[in-house]
Amino acid sequence: MGNLADRIEEYLKQILEKTTEGYIVLQRSELAGEFECVPSQINYVLDTRFTVERGYLVESRRGGGGYLRIIRLGLGIEGQYQQVMRQLIGEHLSRDRSNALVNRLLDEELVTIREAALIKSILSGNNLAGEFRDWDTLRASLMKDILTTLSRDDLV
Amino acid sequence: MGNLADRIEEYLKQILEKTTEGYIVLQRSELAGEFECVPSQINYVLDTRFTVERGYLVESRRGGGGYLRIIRLGLGIEGQYQQVMRQLIGEHLSRDRSNALVNRLLDEELVTIREAALIKSILSGNNLAGEFRDWDTLRASLMKDILTTLSRDDLV
DNA sequence: AGATTATTGACCTTTCCTGACCTTCTATTA
DNA sequence: TAATAGAAGGTCAGGAAAGGTCAATAATCT
Numbered sequence: 001m002g003n004l005a006d007r008i009e010e011y012l013k014q015i016l017e018k019t020t021e022g023y024i025v026l027q028r029s030e031l032a033g034e035f036e037c038v039p040s041q042i043n044y045v046l047d048t049r050f051t052v053e054r055g056y057l058v059e060s061r062r063g064g065g066g067y068l069r070i071i072r073l074g075l076g077i078e079g080q081y082q083q084v085m086r087q088l089i090g091e092h093l094s095r096d097r098s099n100a101l102v103n104r105l106l107d108e109e110l111v112t113i114r115e116a117a118l119i120k121s122i123l124s125g126n127n128l129a130g131e132f133r134d135w136d137t138l139r140a141s142l143m144k145d146i147l148t149t150l151s152r153d154d155l156v
Numbered sequence: 157m158g159n160l161a162d163r164i165e166e167y168l169k170q171i172l173e174k175t176t177e178g179y180i181v182l183q184r185s186e187l188a189g190e191f192e193c194v195p196s197q198i199n200y201v202l203d204t205r206f207t208v209e210r211g212y213l214v215e216s217r218r219g220g221g222g223y224l225r226i227i228r229l230g231l232g233i234e235g236q237y238q239q240v241m242r243q244l245i246g247e248h249l250s251r252d253r254s255n256a257l258v259n260r261l262l263d264e265e266l267v268t269i270r271e272a273a274l275i276k277s278i279l280s281g282n283n284l285a286g287e288f289r290d291w292d293t294l295r296a297s298l299m300k301d302i303l304t305t306l307s308r309d310d311l312v
Numbered sequence: 313a314g315a316t317t318a319t320t321g322a323c324c325t326t327t328c329c330t331g332a333c334c335t336t337c338t339a340t341t342a
Numbered sequence: 343t344a345a346t347a348g349a350a351g352g353t354c355a356g357g358a359a360a361g362g363t364c365a366a367t368a369a370t371c372t
Contacts, residue, residue, distance in 0.1 A: 003317090003318065003319095003369090003370090004318075004319075005317085005318060005319085027360080027361090028360080028361055028362095029359090029360075029361085037319075037320085038319070038320050038321065039360095039361075039362095040319085040320075040321080040361095040362080040363080040364090041318085041319065041320080042361095043361085043362065043363080044317095044318070044319075048317085048318090060360095060361060060362085061326085061327080061360085061361075062325070062326040062327060062359090062360055062361045062362075063325090063326050063327020063328055063358095063359065063360050063361080064159055064327060064328040064329070064358075064359045064360055065157070065158060065159030065161075065162065065327080065328070065359080065360070066326085066327075066328095066359075066360035066361050067157075067360085067361085068361080113311055114271065114305075114306070114311045115270065115271060115274060117305050117308065117311055118271060118274060118275070118302060118305055118306070119274070121301050121302065121304070121305040122278055122298055122301065122302065141281075142278055142281065145277045145278060145281050146274060146277065146278065148277070149270075149273050149274050149277040150270070150274070152273065155269055155270050155273055159327090159328070159329095159359095160328075160329075161327085161328065161329085183350080183351090184350080184351055184352095185349090185350075185351085193329075193330085194329070194330050194331065195350095195351080195352095196329085196330070196331080196351095196352080196353080196354090197328085197329060197330075198351095199351085199352070199353080200327095200328070200329075204327085204328090216350095216351060216352085217336085217337075217350080217351075218335070218336040218337055218349085218350055218351040218352075219335090219336050219337020219338055219348095219349065219350050219351080220336095220337060220338040220339070220348075220349045220350060221337080221338070221349085221350075222336085222337075222338095222349075222350035222351050223350085223351090224351080313372100314371100314372090315370100315371085315372080316369100316370080316371075316372095317368100317369080317370070317371085318367100318368075318369070318370085319366105319367080319368070319369085320365105320366085320367080320368090321364105321365100321366090321367105322363105322364095322365095322366105323362105323363085323364090324361105324362075324363075324364100325360105325361085325362075325363095326359100326360085326361080326362095327358100327359080327360075327361100328357100328358080328359075328360090329356105329357085329358080329359095330355105330356090330357085330358100331354105331355100331356095332353105332354095332355095333352105333353085333354090334351105334352075334353075334354100335350105335351085335352070335353095336349100336350080336351080336352095337348105337349085337350075337351100338347100338348085338349080338350095339346100339347085339348085339349100340345100340346085340347080340348100341343105341344100341345085341346085341347095342343100342344090342345085342346100
């Protein structure tokens with residue numbers, strides 16, 4: 001509980017809590033400097049503690065002026081996103097089921113009409129009939145990405 | 157967001173916003189002077205930030221009385237953006253280009269932030285790396301579907 | 313002891329910035 | 343009028359400044 005990774009995790013979560021933006025931006029090397037560790041230790045913490053499953057999204061940019069951005073994922077209304085997401089893990093999602101799912105999100109006002117139409121048009125996948133062999137698996141995977149995006153705290 | 161290239165980009169976009177002509181004219185060396193950098197840095201900014209995908213055109217002239225002209229490309233009115241966009245998409249669409257195009261839609265307020273994030277998460281997902289042979293073609297096809305959906309009259 | 317988790321360091325990729333050198337255009341001048 | 347000097351902008355390669363990856367080792371847990 002007192003190891004380095006845990007302390008860095010704690011520190012980051014603390015400032016993430018405080019922010020109203022829903023995200024924080026930082027420099028990897030700088031943070032590593034504060035904790036007097038090697039920079040890749042920061043990646044270890046991000047990879048193991050700030051995953052989608054745990055409610056975070058990490059974006060980054062290299063080169064001069066590079067940065068790390070950690071985004072908080074909210075629960076949506078009563079944790080709907082996560083609930084649906086758990087059901088999707090490792091699953092195949094048929095076109096019918098995905099449509100039903102999107103309709104439910106629409107009912108619960110978690111997405112707008114336009115968003116729903118967008119998602120459907122993509123997941124219906126008329127484009128790739130034949131081209132892609134396991135479209136149902138792809139659909140499940142895309143659905144997870146969609147739900148993750150919808151729950152981003154920095155988009156409200 | 158604090159590096160030189162970003163600041164120059166910001167500055168140029170700001171004066172482009174203000175102008176009513178839809179373009180600005182400037183001297184490379186003069187601008188370089190203002191930002192206290194080498195002139196070729198200006199080219200770097202123009203090459204990486206003011207591309208066609210991002211909605212800009214750059215013209216220039218050398219020699220005495222030379223200049224740079226940055227033109228903001230509007231997407232036109234009344235559904236004309238559809239045509240322009242489709243042209244830009246073509247048959248293959250890389251991840252970087254698709255992100256640029258979505259940002260453009262956002263700039264033009266044709267999509268919301270959430271919609272933009274949604275589209276990006278789907279089109280730039282690492283999901284299918286490897287699985288699908290021609291992801292760039294699929295991306296182009298999906299992007300066109302998305303445009304069609306966005307212009308549906310029944311979704312206003 | 314064996315398995316899992318943490319830590320480090322060497323090496324890689326991306327993005328940015330600079331400077332040396334190149335090309336084009338205008339103006340002047342022999 | 344032809345040559346040329348000067349005033350733009352263009353190109354490209356190299357170095358610097360980020361962050362990313364991976365495998366080897368150390369520490370901790372069961």
